[in-house]
Amino acid sequence: MTSAARRLYKVLVTHPEVPIPALEFLRQKGCETIVCENIPPVRSDILQKLPGVDAIFWASYQPLNGEVLDAAGSQLKAVSTMSSGIDYVDVPEFKRRQMPLGHTPGVVKNGVADLAIGLMIAAGRFFHAGRQLIENSKWEKERINWLMGQEIRDSVIGFMGFGGIGQAIAKRLQCWDVKKIIYHTRTRRDNDVDFAAQHVTFDELLKESDFLVVACPLTAETKGKFNAEAFGKMKKNCVFVNVGRGGIVDQDALIEALKTGQIFSAGLDVMTPEPLPADDPLMKIPNCVVIPHMGTQTLKTTTEMAMLAANNLINALEGKPMVCPAY
Numbered sequence: 001m002t003s004a005a006r007r008l009y010k011v012l013v014t015h016p017e018v019p020i021p022a023l024e025f026l027r028q029k030g031c032e033t034i035v036c037e038n039i040p041p042v043r044s045d046i047l048q049k050l051p052g053v054d055a056i057f058w059a060s061y062q063p064l065n066g067e068v069l070d071a072a073g074s075q076l077k078a079v080s081t082m083s084s085g086i087d088y089v090d091v092p093e094f095k096r097r098q099m100p101l102g103h104t105p106g107v108v109k110n111g112v113a114d115l116a117i118g119l120m121i122a123a124g125r126f127f128h129a130g131r132q133l134i135e136n137s138k139w140e141k142e143r144i145n146w147l148m149g150q151e152i153r154d155s156v157i158g159f160m161g162f163g164g165i166g167q168a169i170a171k172r173l174q175c176w177d178v179k180k181i182i183y184h185t186r187t188r189r190d191n192d193v194d195f196a197a198q199h200v201t202f203d204e205l206l207k208e209s210d211f212l213v214v215a216c217p218l219t220a221e222t223k224g225k226f227n228a229e230a231f232g233k234m235k236k237n238c239v240f241v242n243v244g245r246g247g248i249v250d251q252d253a254l255i256e257a258l259k260t261g262q263i264f265s266a267g268l269d270v271m272t273p274e275p276l277p278a279d280d281p282l283m284k285i286p287n288c289v290v291i292p293h294m295g296t297q298t299l300k301t302t303t304e305m306a307m308l309a310a311n312n313l314i315n316a317l318e319g320k321p322m323v324c325p326a327y
């Protein structure tokens with residue numbers, strides 16, 4: 001243990017379900033952990049516990065902004081989220097105050113990639129419509145042309161975003177006999193040859209993909225990117241999967257594209273709003289599989305995320321660069 005770590009730092013942990021190994025690690029490193037007890041976290045409780053802490057382990061999607069930093073006080077040294085996406089963080093405010101901010105990309109990729117492939121299959125093969133037919137006693141006997149889906153085999157798989165998650169999906173698909181893997185990002189990825197993936201324009205992505213997987217963060221640039229115009233350019237057989245963020249999609253346009261057969265089907269782990277109300281129009285569409293933002297929901301992945309967030313904080317408290325700085 002370094003002399004810096006021997007000092008007792010106070011770390012506020014905003015959620016009681018943060019995996020225990022991460023809490024133990026913080027304590028081994030000489031930190032006192034103050035753990036919020038509410039599920040979901042209650043903002044007023046977090047704000048009330050913040051004054052005087054040295055670091056914040058932020059395990060919530062509530063706005064992480066100047067209000068939080070002010071409530072903590074000037075002794076605050078570091079904040080890390082336990083998420084890859086930081087669309088709920090006021091990053092410019094962190095930059096302005098030069099407050100170290102960490103997050104947990106990289107470790108989320110395997111859990112999310114598994115789930116994305118699940119959604120490609122579930123949406124491509126009409127899992128939801130099939131289930132609805134059973135529930136409504138409409139299982140048709142002796143049919144051939146019924147619930148005919150799309151196979152991954154021989155398909156063009158397109159990625160919007162080709163970071164850790166997109167690449168982890170592409171890695172898994174290497175043995176699925178796909179026709180081609182294409183992706184759209186602002187600049188070409190140096191390692192795309194490792195996945196036999198080809199960089200394309202956004203228009204080419206829309207026009208060529210049989211499966212189009214959104215695996216990019218929500219930013220000013222990607223917000224609402226999949227709108228009516230974009231869906232209008234997609235193939236009628238396209239299976240649209242979103243494991244990025246709901247805000248990247250104009251949801252009304254998606255609903256319209258699904259209802260009118262402009263695209264084949266959709267599989268969504270993320271949507272707007274979250275939680276989605278049970279009576280949302282999305283829930284009534286047979287060719288849409290909707291699941292409740294569970295890409296990272298495995299013990300392995302959440303533990304890795306928590307450990308990474310804790311390491312980010314310890315590094316910053318010991319005066320070292322965070323493992324995964326967010327800016």
Ligand SMILES: O=C(O)[C@H](O)CO
Nearest residue numbers: 082083084085108296
């Ligand atoms: O951003 C992330 O880490 C995932 O969406 C899980 O919340």
